[in-house]
Amino acid sequence: MYAILYKPDPDTRPNQYAVVYVGHSDNLAEEGFPFKHPRAHCWVEQAGSKWKVYICTFEVAGGGRSHREAIAKELIAIYKPHCNTEKYDKAWKDEWIGKYSAPTTGPLTPRGPDESPR
DSSP states (O other): OOEEEEEESSSTOOOOOEEEEEEEOOOOOOTTTTTSSTTTHHHHHHSSSEEEEEEOOOTTTTHHHHHEEEEEEEHHHOOOOTTTTTOOOOSSSSHHHHHOOOOOOOOOOOOTTTTTOO
């Protein structure tokens, strides 16, 4: 699993990131990751420079391709990343894990021990 982020307002909010792409892969090197990826041009355009693109990865322990795909679809439904061409509706129900919403390609809220959600 991976998410591509950038800082929409690095000067005044240096700890906030926006999700611009969510994906998964069996082998990141085989798909030209990161900057030969088919959507990399969109990531760089959103961030303003390839040096301002942040890449987050997560290995789904014991999760196969279908499990990663389901996670990616749910993250795409929540964050609505600008650079993903596919769009999905949220699948989980609020009573399963609680209600959650995220701004469309907006900054993520920092949640460190000394920071509270804004």
